[in-house]
Amino acid sequence: MHIPEGQYNLKEFCRVIFDSPERVLEGYHGQRIKAFLYLSDDGWRDYLDEHYETEDLGGITKFVGKYRNRKGAEQPAKFYAGQYKDDLRMVLTAETEEAIRQALRPVSEHSDCLSPMPIMTEDFQTMNEIVLSTYDDMRISEFKSKRVPSLADARTRPDVDREIEYKGADGRDRLDEFRDEYGVVPTRIQYEHENVSIRIDTSGKFTLETVNKESFNILFDLLSEVVVNVLELLDVANQIKFEKREVVPGNLKVQVPEVSSGEIDFDQQVSLMQAENFIKGTKNSDDLNFSFTDVTKQAGSLDFSAQVTDENRGSLFNVSATEESMRIVPKHDCSFPSLVEFYLAVIQLLDGGAEMRLYESQSAA
Amino acid sequence: MTNVDPPESVPEGQETKYRGLYGKCVEHKLAGFPEQSKSENLREEISVQRQHRKLISYSIFPFVQGRPAGYKFFTAEPLEELGVPNFDFLLWNLDGNVIFGEAKSSVPASADTVVNQLEERKEIAENHKEHIEEEYLGSEIDHMEFVVSTYVNHGDKIAKAIIEEGAEFITWVVDAHHDELWIRQARPTSFPDNLEADEPDAMLQELDRRHTHDMSALNGELDRVTTSFGQADVLPTAIIVDQLRVVVQARRVEGRHPCVDRVDIESYVSSSSLNYSEERVTGIVDDLIEAGKRINFLSEWDDDRADLKVVSNYTAKDDLEQVLEDKWVNWRIEDMKDGLRKECEERITAELGRQKQLNEFGVGLQEAEVEEES
Numbered sequence: 001m002h003i004p005e006g007q008y009n010l011k012e013f014c015r016v017i018f019d020s021p022e023r024v025l026e027g028y029h030g031q032r033i034k035a036f037l038y039l040s041d042d043g044w045r046d047y048l049d050e051h052y053e054t055e056d057l058g059g060i061t062k063f064v065g066k067y068r069n070r071k072g073a074e075q076p077a078k079f080y081a082g083q084y085k086d087d088l089r090m091v092l093t094a095e096t097e098e099a100i101r102q103a104l105r106p107v108s109e110h111s112d113c114l115s116p117m118p119i120m121t122e123d124f125q126t127m128n129e130i131v132l133s134t135y136d137d138m139r140i141s142e143f144k145s146k147r148v149p150s151l152a153d154a155r156t157r158p159d160v161d162r163e164i165e166y167k168g169a170d171g172r173d174r175l176d177e178f179r180d181e182y183g184v185v186p187t188r189i190q191y192e193h194e195n196v197s198i199r200i201d202t203s204g205k206f207t208l209e210t211v212n213k214e215s216f217n218i219l220f221d222l223l224s225e226v227v228v229n230v231l232e233l234l235d236v237a238n239q240i241k242f243e244k245r246e247v248v249p250g251n252l253k254v255q256v257p258e259v260s261s262g263e264i265d266f267d268q269q270v271s272l273m274q275a276e277n278f279i280k281g282t283k284n285s286d287d288l289n290f291s292f293t294d295v296t297k298q299a300g301s302l303d304f305s306a307q308v309t310d311e312n313r314g315s316l317f318n319v320s321a322t323e324e325s326m327r328i329v330p331k332h333d334c335s336f337p338s339l340v341e342f343y344l345a346v347i348q349l350l351d352g353g354a355e356m357r358l359y360e361s362q363s364a365a
Numbered sequence: 366m367t368n369v370d371p372p373e374s375v376p377e378g379q380e381t382k383y384r385g386l387y388g389k390c391v392e393h394k395l396a397g398f399p400e401q402s403k404s405e406n407l408r409e410e411i412s413v414q415r416q417h418r419k420l421i422s423y424s425i426f427p428f429v430q431g432r433p434a435g436y437k438f439f440t441a442e443p444l445e446e447l448g449v450p451n452f453d454f455l456l457w458n459l460d461g462n463v464i465f466g467e468a469k470s471s472v473p474a475s476a477d478t479v480v481n482q483l484e485e486r487k488e489i490a491e492n493h494k495e496h497i498e499e500e501y502l503g504s505e506i507d508h509m510e511f512v513v514s515t516y517v518n519h520g521d522k523i524a525k526a527i528i529e530e531g532a533e534f535i536t537w538v539v540d541a542h543h544d545e546l547w548i549r550q551a552r553p554t555s556f557p558d559n560l561e562a563d564e565p566d567a568m569l570q571e572l573d574r575r576h577t578h579d580m581s582a583l584n585g586e587l588d589r590v591t592t593s594f595g596q597a598d599v600l601p602t603a604i605i606v607d608q609l610r611v612v613v614q615a616r617r618v619e620g621r622h623p624c625v626d627r628v629d630i631e632s633y634v635s636s637s638s639l640n641y642s643e644e645r646v647t648g649i650v651d652d653l654i655e656a657g658k659r660i661n662f663l664s665e666w667d668d669d670r671a672d673l674k675v676v677s678n679y680t681a682k683d684d685l686e687q688v689l690e691d692k693w694v695n696w697r698i699e700d701m702k703d704g705l706r707k708e709c710e711e712r713i714t715a716e717l718g719r720q721k722q723l724n725e726f727g728v729g730l731q732e733a734e735v736e737e738e739s
Binding site: 321 | 415416419422426429430437438439459501502503504505541542543544591593594595596598610613614617632633636637639640681682683686
């Protein structure tokens with residue numbers, strides 16, 4: 001993006017983009033803007049300084065990384081980070097997927113203070129409803145949806161875990177038909193309208209294919225809808241931690257453990273096979289880098305426990321799951337991005353309706 | 366390793382004979398060696414150990430996460446540093462009450478042997494009360510209780526044996542399927558003969574008394590509490606292969622080489638333990654590295670990038686965990702085979718020695734002397 005020098009806040013920055021998209025996007029192949037939302041913590045700015053060439057444009061931080069294009073030449077990749085809310089950054093860029101993959105993604109992958117903002121499947125449905133009720137004539141040209149029993153009933157074989165990708169001009173009707181028939185709800189949608197073409201998905205990425213005021217308005221409207229739950233998730237993840245506290249009750253200094261563990265409540269009963277597929281899925285994914293060791297698994301009612309490492313960040317936690325929930329016990333260098341990313345993996349690969357909260361010990365009786 | 370060179374004790378001129386006899390003996394012994402089942406047993410041993418460690422973890426979790434009746438998890442394997450039989454965990458409520466806990470992931474049919482073992486450990490713990498006060502807590506112990514924790518399917522059996530033996534242990538049971546810990550549900554299904562009381566009500570009361578903690582708040586707060594696998598990853602007296610998992614956890618990858626620094630292992634060990642002295646952590650790490658080298662899982666790395674290399678072509682942690690198990694099993698199997706070879710060596714040496722001695726002196730020799738020579 002070619003942004004004129006200036007001191008911006010996020011809104012003003014967006015205005016510069018949509019006021020003169022021709023100038024801002026001049027020379028850019030795709031002519032589209034991508035917005036990524038990141039949960040952040042205090043050290044995020046220093047982290048960018050360490051890994052990029054940075055420049056302050058008022059409330060916006062420009063950061064430039066490098067990537068290799070298809071011809072093998074090294075090129076700069078430009079990104080702009082602004083504050084949407086405390087602890088929530090919006091990164092805007094016009095770079096290609098390849099540049100994003102090489103230059104932007106590694107940031108959050110290894111950082112202890114930045115993590116991609118996941119959107120809970122339920123919030124995503126609300127976002128979709130907002131778009132559709134605001135624009136009667138909004139078309140859906142493409143979507144991906146998956147089975148989430150708590151959000152939709154299915155007429156056909158409701159027990160089957162399924163995922164459907166659809167392309168077609170009648171996507172809006174199809175979405176409803178698939179939902180009624182198969183109980184699937186969308187996790188990625190491409191909207192088309194006279195003036196607007198925008199794509200949203202549950203991993204916190206928004207693609208504005210038409211760069212105009214309307215697209216940005218939709219983006220901000222949708223964000224305001226999910227922000228509460230997302231910041232709550234951050235709050236939960238930040239509280240999941242393990243510390244050794246020193247106490248001096250007598251004449252010795254001794255340690256007592258202070259652990260706050262997390263819990264992911266499943267929306268549907270999870271079977272051993274699903275748990276195994278989840279492990280496989282994280283292994284085969286390009287984006288995730290979790291390893292599972294010390295695994296105990298038994299079918300029946302699910303008895304599953306393992307030690308999980310976030311290989312990118314080196315954080316370590318233990319999980320133990322029943323059919324109903326999975327407890328997360330932090331062990332070593334456990335920071336919120338690892339936990340948020342793990343939760344994102346769970347909602348994408350295991351149970352779309354799962355919710356993460358702080359575990360409070362309680363009698364099971 | 367088969368050493369066909371005869372030991373020095375073999376008389377001159379007998380070397381060829383020795384080789385022949387020794388070779389036959391080894392061949393015979395190895396042919397009869399049930400390698401398959403031995404290695405299955407060893408893998409089973411690893412699995413039992415894992416079950417045990419996880420049971421400890423499930424048992425202490427409520428005291429790591431919270432503070433039921435003020436009790437916190439204090440340390441795993443108290444008194445281990447003294448080399449005496451010890452319990453698996455120690456809980457403490459900071460007001461002078463302690464609970465020693467023993468985890469039994471399985472209970473044999475004759476559960477009374479377990480009870481006897483527990484009684485012995487209890488006595489040792491009581492005898493070392495002062496040591497715990499002075500070296501661990503820094504304050505006095507007012508009240509000690511003893512707990513045996515087991516998986517839910519063994520609860521009744523052990524509870525019954527405890528009552529029958531007239532012992533005083535409280536049974537906790539862990540239901541790993543539901544991640545629950547129960548402290549009052551484990552009661553014998555029938556009244557043991559020795560539970561003396563005239564009235565059924567009184568008997569029930571007595572059972573209740575024996576099966577619950579003196580501190581009623583603990584009973585109330587803990588019964589059927591949700592629990593989890595979480596802490597206690599390194600137990601100093603666990604079999605070494607289970608402890609060595611910590612090396613897998615601590616490994617990093619340089620180029621294509623999985624490797625680890627001593628200080629990383631140390632940091633993992635110390636974050637998995639509570640109230641171990643620095644020396645004890647150092648000792649555990651020393652033992653780990655030494656054992657890792659012995660089974661050819663670790664080797665010194667003459668490279669600036671790390672102290673030690675993990676001997677494997679794999680880098681993924683789950684693969685490394687498998688490599689670790691395989692190496693340990695192989696090492697144990699080879700050790701058993703070496704034992705057989707040693708037996709052959711001793712037997713053949715003794716045989717040849719005896720022949721010579723007999724030839725020379727025409728009298729028998731005591732076997733002990735021959736063995737000393739070999």
